[in-house]
Amino acid sequence: MALSNDEVLAGLAEIVSEETDIDTAEVTADKSFTDDLDIDSLSMMTIVTLAEEKFDVRIPDEKVKDLVTVGDAVDYITAAQA
Amino acid sequence: MTTLTVRRGPEFTRILGLGVARGENAVPNEDLIEPINSSDEWIRKMTGIVTRVRANRDTSVIDLSERAALGAIAQAGIDPSEIDAVILSTISFPHITPGGAPVLAERLGATPAAAYDISAACAGYCYGIGQADALVRSGAARNVLVVGAEKLSDFVDPEDRSISYLLGDAAGAVVIGASDTAGIGPTVWGSDGGGAELIRQTSSWLDIRDNRDLPFPTLRQEGPSVFKWASFKMAPVALQAIEAAGVTPEDIQAFIPHQANTRIIDQLVKQIGLPAHVAVGKDIVDSGNTSAASIPLATERLLRDGDAKSGDLALQIGFGAGLVYAAQVVVLP
Numbered sequence: 150m151a152l153s154n155d156e157v158l159a160g161l162a163e164i165v166s167e168e169t170d171i172d173t174a175e176v177t178a179d180k181s182f183t184d185d186l187d188i189d190s191l192s193m194m195t196i197v198t199l200a201e202e203k204f205d206v207r208i209p210d211e212k213v214k215d216l217v218t219v220g221d222a223v224d225y226i227t228a229a230q231a
Numbered sequence: 232m233t234t235l236t237v238r239r240g241p242e243f244t245r246i247l248g249l250g251v252a253r254g255e256n257a258v259p260n261e262d263l264i265e266p267i268n269s270s271d272e273w274i275r276k277m278t279g280i281v282t283r284v285r286a287n288r289d290t291s292v293i294d295l296s297e298r299a300a301l302g303a304i305a306q307a308g309i310d311p312s313e314i315d316a317v318i319l320s321t322i323s324f325p326h327i328t329p330g331g332a333p334v335l336a337e338r339l340g341a342t343p344a345a346a347y348d349i350s351a352a353c354a355g356y357c358y359g360i361g362q363a364d365a366l367v368r369s370g371a372a373r374n375v376l377v378v379g380a381e382k383l384s385d386f387v388d389p390e391d392r393s394i395s396y397l398l399g400d401a402a403g404a405v406v407i408g409a410s411d412t413a414g415i416g417p418t419v420w421g422s423d424g425g426g427a428e429l430i431r432q433t434s435s436w437l438d439i440r441d442n443r444d445l446p447f448p449t450l451r452q453e454g455p456s457v458f459k460w461a462s463f464k465m466a467p468v469a470l471q472a473i474e475a476a477g478v479t480p481e482d483i484q485a486f487i488p489h490q491a492n493t494r495i496i497d498q499l500v501k502q503i504g505l506p507a508h509v510a511v512g513k514d515i516v517d518s519g520n521t522s523a524a525s526i527p528l529a530t531e532r533l534l535r536d537g538d539a540k541s542g543d544l545a546l547q548i549g550f551g552a553g554l555v556y557a558a559q560v561v562v563l564p
Contacts, residue, residue, distance in 0.1 A: 190458075191277065195462070210453070210459065
C-alpha cells in the first residue's frame, strides 16, 4: 500500500539522519539538500539509493538533480509509489 | 577414430610474486586546483586523495610495467623464460597496434610467451588474474605474468572537474603459477554495457580524423552515477566472490578494492558487512586512482605497512569503465 506524504517524509528523514547525523526533526519538506542540509552529490546518491530500497521505487540518476528540496524527493517518491 | 591430446594443468594456482612501480612524482592537490576552481579540502572530502603519483613525460606504460614485472618475477623466484603468457591490462598504451604485452615480454626476456593486452579499465587486474588462473589450471601456461599498468596523465584535461584530478600513473604486476593449495578463488565477473557512457573518452579517433579542430581526447566520468553503481552494485558481486571461494566475511583478512574513491571504499565495506578486523586498502590517498594498477599497488602497501601479511586471505574487486567488474578471493604472496 502506498505511503502518505508524511510517512515518506518520516522515512526519508531517517535515511538522511543515518547518512549525515542531522537530527530527523531538521529534515523538513522545505529544506534544500545542498544549501540547508549541506549534502554533497555523493551523499545524495547514497540517500537516493537507500530511499529506492526503503520505498521500493526507482529514482533515475538524471532525475536526482531535480530533487532540490526534501519536499521534492517526498513528492517524487509518493508519485512513484502510486 | 583419431583422438586429440588435450592438456591438463595443476588443480591449484596462487600469486607467486608481486611487484609495483609508482610514477616518479607525487602531485599534491594544490598543484591541480586552480584550473578546476577547487580546493585541497574539497578534493580530500570528495575523494580522499591527498596526492597522486604521476610519471615523467618520457616514462612509458611499458617502462612502468617492466619495473613492476621485474619485482614480481624476482619474488616468484622464476626465470623470465618460464613465463608462458604475458597479460597486460591497460587503457593508456598509446597505440591501437601493436599491443604493449609483446613489447614488454621482449624487454623481460620472456619470449616466446603468448602476449596480449586486455581493455577492462579498472577491473583489468582482476580480469587478468581470472584469466591467468584459468590458463595455468588448463595447462595452457606454466606461469602467467599479469600486469595492470596505466599512464593516465597522458589523457587528462587540467580543466576537467569529473575525473582528471583523480588520476595517477603506475603499474602493478604478479606472477601466477601452480600451487599445492588453492590460492586463487573463483572469479566472479561481468559487465553492464548500458553504462558504457558513464566513463568515457571525449572523442573517438575517427571523430578526430574527421575534425582536426577537436582537442586531444581525454577522460570524463559521470561521478555521482559511477559512485552509486560502484558503491551499491559491487557489494553483491564481492559477496558472491566470498561465497564462491567457500569462505565467509569473517575469514577475510584484507579487503583490496579498486582505488577509485575512499567514499566508495567505505560504502563497500559497509554494504558487504566486513568485520572490523579486516584491513582495508586505501593507497588512493597517496597514489590517486591508477585504474588497472590500483589493486596491486594497494596490496603492496598493505603488505609493506604490516597491515596484511603473506598467506592472508584478501578479497579483491575491480570495477570501472565499460562498465565491467571482477572479484576474487586470493591468498596474498
